[in-house]
Amino acid sequence: MVFDTVKIRATVALVTDRYHHGDLRRALIDAAVASIAESGPSALSLRAVAKLAGVSHAAPAHHFGDKAGLLTAVAAEGYDRFADALERAWKATGDFVEVGIAYVRFAIDNKAYFETMFRPELLHEDDPDLQRAEARSNAALVRGAGEQRADAEFNPEALGAWSLVHGFAGLLMGGNFPPAVVADPEGALREIAKRVRFGKPE
Amino acid sequence: MVFDTVKIRATVALVTDRYHHGDLRRALIDAAVASIAESGPSALSLRAVAKLAGVSHAAPAHHFGDKAGLLTAVAAEGYDRFADALERAWKATGDFVEVGIAYVRFAIDNKAYFETMFRPELLHEDDPDLQRAEARSNAALVRGAGEQRADAEFNPEALGAWSLVHGFAGLLMGGNFPPAVVADPEGALREIAKRVRFGKPE
DNA sequence: CCGCTAACTTGACACTGTCAAGACCGGGGC
DNA sequence: GCCCCGGTCTTGACAGTGTCAAGTTAGCGG
The missing domain is CATH 1.10.357.10 (Tetracycline Repressor, domain 2)
Structure with a gap:
């Protein structure tokens, strides 16, 4: 993983009191973009994105329904x-x-x-x-x-x-x-x- | 599955005595092409291709090393x-x-x-x-x-x-x-x- | 007819997306 | 000030995936 995990989690921290875990939607998209930049959209893994954003493996699916x-x-x-x-x-x-x-x-x-x-x-x-x-x-x-x-x-x-x-x-x-x-x-x-x-x- | 499984297996049957299962390489490529035509290259499943060609799930990887x-x-x-x-x-x-x-x-x-x-x-x-x-x-x-x-x-x-x-x-x-x-x-x-x-x- | 080497199978592993059920917590009504 | 309600997220499970190691099978040269 070459991603800047800290930075991506920081975007969460910024708004962390808005609700449970901050603007997770934003953080997930950022994590997805970072991951896609590395290995293309077809290789995207929801679980990897979740790990990048520091949330549970099913959080992305909950927010976006789907991969x-x-x-x-x-x-x-x-x-x-x-x-x-x-x-x-x-x-x-x-x-x-x-x-x-x-x-x-x-x-x-x-x-x-x-x-x-x-x-x-x-x-x-x-x-x-x-x-x-x-x-x-x-x-x-x-x-x-x-x-x-x-x-x-x-x-x-x-x-x-x-x-x-x-x-x-x-x-x-x-x-x-x-x-x-x-x-x-x-x-x-x-x-x-x-x-x-x-x-x-x- | 809308594929013409019979037809693809037929290409195998044609040369079935060449060695173990005929020209499996050919049959696998044909199956792959049929599958890609349906749902794109990124959605290709080796196991589905194997099933289409009527061989075991690991046969494609054996022939081509990799997906x-x-x-x-x-x-x-x-x-x-x-x-x-x-x-x-x-x-x-x-x-x-x-x-x-x-x-x-x-x-x-x-x-x-x-x-x-x-x-x-x-x-x-x-x-x-x-x-x-x-x-x-x-x-x-x-x-x-x-x-x-x-x-x-x-x-x-x-x-x-x-x-x-x-x-x-x-x-x-x-x-x-x-x-x-x-x-x-x-x-x-x-x-x-x-x-x-x-x-x-x- | 025997063995050797390929072609293929079997079984296992870690990983994936998806779903149902539950835990958590913040805000609105009393 | 308390409680409960609803949405946010987690947990645990499931079937399906690619890949690998080990086993089995079959054809070909001796």
Whole structure:
């Protein structure tokens, strides 16, 4: 265990008098994220998470119902942070490429969240919190991608840009790219952006 | 269990006199693929695979060493079939877009293989068979993507095209696309391809 | 026909998620 | 100020998992 158990338990201690054991929900999510960062979402163990947070082995299941429930909570929080990051990039620069950069930057900096978000078979996809957060990040994405009306059923340019950026992030994190790209992903993506043009067929 | 147990056991029966129980390795991989197609690679159970193939619970581990070993065998076979599909598309049409279409078509038609291939945390990445098959599919990909020299360390156009097509496949299978795209993914991708141009910055 | 070496089985172990039942404790009504 | 109620968490149990060591079986070369 390389986790910072002390730190995670500290977040509990901070609010320890709110009820029985403080904001356990928060502590469990933090522990889960730490664990996912180490060995991926599919290897997550509820009992390990419980030990990390210093509670009994069944506490996580009680709070989230399920292992999938805990992962769903992580994913929902991930989508929220993701939406924040995209909106921030769009507001700061107004540049569509910068939103793409923010996309892969988020994937790199928040590996645990990102890996959990795009693994539907591990989640409760019907969870309202998850759906709300997902919708928020989708909205932020199309706003940044197209500045066209967001209600477009099928916008090829936006879908293409989204695919490109999402695929880039996925391949990068999967270790499928050459070392030069891994060393400076942001630079590589800018290079690609310079070489790609979207628009009506000639 | 919705699997076609009879059929899978039949593949065993076909070669049943080769040694103890026929080509068990083959039967186990088939069973694994069937199981993965149902519930994803992370939910794979060695014992379920064994039951499907009609052997004892420890037989899979004996053949593949590990759960990761079995998944690695599946991934390696997947990469080989993938390389075949890409090469076939390239030879048949010589069209770079058609290779992209073949890419996502493979993802759709061979969901189980595709999902396993791009989950490094579940595999033995140092396996020589896996690496060979992976290299083969990479070669097929750059040959189709750029027709430039394949030794290029970092080819922005090819990387961009790869990212786009890979991201499209991933988002499609993750259920992140609108219904119109899900209904006709091939058409959607062609639409995108018409709107995207790669080349030197103007 | 005999033994040797592989392929496979058996049995055990520690670990997992999930569930029912109980223990604990803080806050609201008397 | 006391008590009881309800939610928070724990305890104990269960079936299922991957993995390993030891045993059994069967085919092949002598």
